[in-house]
Amino acid sequence: MALRIVTDSAADLSPELAQRRNITVLPCYVIMGDISYRDGVDIAPGDFYDRLVSMEQPPTTAQPSAADFQTVYSDILNRGHEILSIHVSGKLSGTVDSAKQARSALGDDTPIRVIDSALASIPMGLAVLAAAEAAQGTESLEDLEATVLRQLPLNNAFFLLDTLEFLEKGGRIGKAQAFLGSMLRIKPILKLMDGEVYPVERPRTHAKGTARLLELSQQLGPAQRVAVIYSTEEEGARYLRRHLVGLVPENEIIMARFGPALGTYVGPGALGIAVTQRT
Amino acid sequence: MTLLRGRDLKGAFSASVMALESWRETINGLNVFPVPDGDTGTNMLLTLRAAVENVPESSEITAGALLEALADGAFEGARGNSGVIFSQFLAGMSAAIKSTEECHEANLGHAFSLGAAKAYESVGRPVDGTMLTVFQSLAPAVALYIDQGENDPTTLWEAAFNASNEALTKTPDQLAVLKDAGVVDAGAMGVVVILGAALEYLSGKAYLDELPDSLGAGGNPCTDNFGTDGHQIDPNHLIDSLSIEWGYCIQFMVQTQDKQGLDLGKIRGRLGSSESGSAVVAGSEKSALVHVHASNPATVLSYCSSLGSLHQVIVQSMDHQNNRFVTDKTNGVGPTSDVAVIAVATGDGLSGLFLKTGCADVVSGGETMNPSVKDLLDSVRTAGAASTILLPNNSNVVAAARQAAAGNPNIHVAPSRSIPQGIAALLAFLPHLTLEENLSAMKGALASVKSIDVTRAVRDTAIDSVKVESGQYIGLLDNQLVSTANTPDGALWRTLDTASLSEKSLVTVYVGADGGWREAEELAEGFQGQIDGLQVEVVYGGQPHHHYLASVE
Numbered sequence: 056m057a058l059r060i061v062t063d064s065a066a067d068l069s070p071e072l073a074q075r076r077n078i079t080v081l082p083c084y085v086i087m088g089d090i091s092y093r094d095g096v097d098i099a100p101g102d103f104y105d106r107l108v109s110m111e112q113p114p115t116t117a118q119p120s121a122a123d124f125q126t127v128y129s130d131i132l133n134r135g136h137e138i139l140s141i142h143v144s145g146k147l148s149g150t151v152d153s154a155k156q157a158r159s160a161l162g163d164d165t166p167i168r169v170i171d172s173a174l175a176s177i178p179m180g181l182a183v184l185a186a187a188e189a190a191q192g193t194e195s196l197e198d199l200e201a202t203v204l205r206q207l208p209l210n211n212a213f214f215l216l217d218t219l220e221f222l223e224k225g226g227r228i229g230k231a232q233a234f235l236g237s238m239l240r241i242k243p244i245l246k247l248m249d250g251e252v253y254p255v256e257r258p259r260t261h262a263k264g265t266a267r268l269l270e271l272s273q274q275l276g277p278a279q280r281v282a283v284i285y286s287t288e289e290e291g292a293r294y295l296r297r298h299l300v301g302l303v304p305e306n307e308i309i310m311a312r313f314g315p316a317l318g319t320y321v322g323p324g325a326l327g328i329a330v331t332q333r334t
Numbered sequence: 335m336t337l338l339r340g341r342d343l344k345g346a347f348s349a350s351v352m353a354l355e356s357w358r359e360t361i362n363g364l365n366v367f368p369v370p371d372g373d374t375g376t377n378m379l380l381t382l383r384a385a386v387e388n389v390p391e392s393s394e395i396t397a398g399a400l401l402e403a404l405a406d407g408a409f410e411g412a413r414g415n416s417g418v419i420f421s422q423f424l425a426g427m428s429a430a431i432k433s434t435e436e437c438h439e440a441n442l443g444h445a446f447s448l449g450a451a452k453a454y455e456s457v458g459r460p461v462d463g464t465m466l467t468v469f470q471s472l473a474p475a476v477a478l479y480i481d482q483g484e485n486d487p488t489t490l491w492e493a494a495f496n497a498s499n500e501a502l503t504k505t506p507d508q509l510a511v512l513k514d515a516g517v518v519d520a521g522a523m524g525v526v527v528i529l530g531a532a533l534e535y536l537s538g539k540a541y542l543d544e545l546p547d548s549l550g551a552g553g554n555p556c557t558d559n560f561g562t563d564g565h566q567i568d569p570n571h572l573i574d575s576l577s578i579e580w581g582y583c584i585q586f587m588v589q590t591q592d593k594q595g596l597d598l599g600k601i602r603g604r605l606g607s608s609e610s611g612s613a614v615v616a617g618s619e620k621s622a623l624v625h626v627h628a629s630n631p632a633t634v635l636s637y638c639s640s641l642g643s644l645h646q647v648i649v650q651s652m653d654h655q656n657n658r659f660v661t662d663k664t665n666g667v668g669p670t671s672d673v674a675v676i677a678v679a680t681g682d683g684l685s686g687l688f689l690k691t692g693c694a695d696v697v698s699g700g701e702t703m704n705p706s707v708k709d710l711l712d713s714v715r716t717a718g719a720a721s722t723i724l725l726p727n728n729s730n731v732v733a734a735a736r737q738a739a740a741g742n743p744n745i746h747v748a749p750s751r752s753i754p755q756g757i758a759a760l761l762a763f764l765p766h767l768t769l770e771e772n773l774s775a776m777k778g779a780l781a782s783v784k785s786i787d788v789t790r791a792v793r794d795t796a797i798d799s800v801k802v803e804s805g806q807y808i809g810l811l812d813n814q815l816v817s818t819a820n821t822p823d824g825a826l827w828r829t830l831d832t833a834s835l836s837e838k839s840l841v842t843v844y845v846g847a848d849g850g851w852r853e854a855e856e857l858a859e860g861f862q863g864q865i866d867g868l869q870v871e872v873v874y875g876g877q878p879h880h881h882y883l884a885s886v887e
Contacts, residue, residue, distance in 0.1 A: 230765075233692070233765055236690040236691070237687070237690045237691035237692070238630055238632065238686075238687060238690060238873060238874075239687070239691060239757070239761075239842070239871070239873065240840075240869075240871050241761070253766065254764065254765065254766075255764070255766075256764060257761045257764075259761070259840050259842075259887065260839045260840045260869060262839050262867070263839065263840075
């Protein structure tokens with residue numbers, strides 16, 4: 056018997072990383088035109104971003120269904136394992152609802168615990184990685200749940216977007232609404248707080264934005280884990296990785312990419328830095 | 335007369351208002367910077383007028399009550415640096431006379447003395463060769479006469495006036511910029527006119543004919559004339575009853591000499607696909623009137639300026655929504671959800687920009703671009719936030735903003751001295767910071783930009799070792815005159831050349847009502863091509879008189 060971690064593709068964990076840690080990832084759906092794709096399964100980030108800029112109507116996303124969850128849960132349970140299911144913020148997606156529905160359907164005494172991470176993207180990914188690590192050191196689902204809940208607030212991130220257009224059209228702009236409307240060119244820096252998007256700063260140029268992104272992230276130290284994430288500008292992410300000083304050694308910084316589900320909202324040219332703080 | 339009663343003083347200061355009306359243009363023309371909105375004369379006129387209008391009708395009023403009414407009226411009506419300083423002078427006079435029935439020799443001197451002291455205190459960095467020097471000359475002159483046994487207030491007032499006149503002529507010797515520009519100090523002259531007119535009323539004799547030659551003064555503000563098109567724009571076009579949720583109403587003439595002419599249908603198609611309904615494009619191949627609604631004037635102007643020259647550009651904000659940045663509870667976040675930022679700006683473009691970037695309100699400066707203290711206080715009251723931060727955006731408005739904040743712990747000033755500084759400060763305002771953190775961030779942001787101002791010289795002058803001819807275009811960098819040229823974009827180009835752009839990353843150009851849009855875009859391309867890593871953004875400002883404003887950061 057083992058404790059298994061289940062999550063969804065909004066965690067932006069690469070398939071390799073997830074597989075290595077035995078993490079099961081449920082794909083969200085990305086709908087482009089009339090076709091529904093499973094995030095990271097039927098469509099890869101590269102193709103997605105190539106199409107994103109030329110699309111008339113922006114893509115939309117949909118949560119995995121309760122049935123999708125039930126299939127995955129049953130499969131794991133049948134092998135004799137117990138499940139901790141960690142998901143994207145309930146304020147941004149209905150995924151966690153699907154998970155809870157599936158759990159109910161399987162019976163209230165099934166060994167499944169569902170957690171609303173109040174996070175999204177790679178900070179959530181880091182939390183999930185930490186959970187997978189913790190799962191190796193315990194046999195108690197209850198203890199594991201408590202540990203994960205305790206450690207969730209240690210995960211923080213700052214995101215630098217090229218445009219708020221996708222967030223706004225996708226209805227996920229949250230409190231960053233305050234940054235809309237100006238005709239001035241701005242590269243907004245955002246974060247997640249209370250499960251939704253919050254405005255941080257409004258640098259005028261990309262150069263100033265990356266400088267501030269580095270400064271703000273640096274202030275999150277000391278760090279256990281650090282990740283850098285990008286949507287289309289890999290070089291931008293490498294630049295950030297090279298210049299993040301004093302948090303963790305450069306070769307330990309995880310490189311991640313906004314998958315199609317997140318890409319729908321952050322758009323091209325987005326960058327981010329996530330930090331799991333040391334207690 | 336041996337005593338000055340309330341009604342004598344009322345008559346005297348009313349005469350001063352009338353005199354300022356006659357002298358206003360002359361005083362305006364004395365502005366060291368030969369800019370079209372040199373406005374000391376207007377500001378002092380409006381301030382004193384507000385003061386006199388605050389005096390109650392009754393004919394029997396004590397001197398003390400009269401001066402108190404003047405001081406209160408001036409306090410709220412103060413516009414511009416000069417208006418604020420003068421309002422403080424009146425406050426000082428009022429404090430000295432207070433509960434007195436009449437003004438006589440003992441308290442007249444005291445009044446001038448206390449007035450000068452209060453005025454002096456009100457200025458952060460007092461400078462000789464300004465109206466402060468004139469104020470300081472009054473009391474000693476009065477004291478001298480009293481020593482010699484004089485006790486007639488009118489005679490004493492004459493002594494004060496003569497001293498003020500003399501101090502005025504000395505101002506160019508005290509301030510090098512005045513000497514270089516060949517003028518006396520504008521504020522100082524305003525004071526002399528006020529005192530002289532009052533004296534004329536009290537004494538029945540003429541004094542103002544003998545004022546020093548307004549050296550190099552005169553000349554009316556130059557406003558650019560775009561064209562003798564002969565096309566009348568129907569103002570009703572601008573009052574559109576269609577419900578438009580947001581955006582701008584944009585109207586202009588576009589003209590071309592190209593052989594192929596304007597394709598009205600094509601223009602209509604291009605503009606008509608905007609989100610706010612169809613465009614009106616009417617006229618001929620050579621000249622067309624365009625009327626369209628759009629959320630960003632920049633895209634419309636950019637497209638049309640590629641077709642020909644633009645004339646009589648009018649842009650009006652149709653934004654009926656009150657862009658309450660932080661007082662809207664659904665948007666408000668964190669500790670400062672009840673802080674309003676109010677900016678001072680003139681012109682729909684700039685007002686719209688400030689509103690959309692997060693201001694709760696924008697106060698227009700009116701004809702002189704200098705709002706009164708009352709204008710600011712009214713806006714603060716209407717915004718109704720727990721705390722308000724004012725952005726004056728003009729050196730001449732900072733004093734009025736501070737006066738509005740004086741004695742009101744919930745009004746704060748981030749002392750922006752230009753539109754670019756104001757924008758930088760506003761962008762630094764973040765809803766989740768505390769009031770103190772925001773004020774600190776906003777003040778810090780002021781120094782992060784250089785400000786450029788391009789306008790047309792209204793008279794010949796020499797300043798900052800640059801010779802300027804009336805009608806030339808001048809460029810100011812952080813209030814230093816650095817360039818002249820025969821076209822506005824030429825002046826902008828030359829000014830940018832002096833701004834060490836190789837070390838900068840962003841230039842934002844705000845195109846004024848008289849500024850050329852296409853020229854700005856060409857300039858943007860030029861500089862971006864020249865300097866690696868530099869971005870130049872062109873934005874519609876619509877401000878009067880200043881063809882271009884720009885920030886460099």
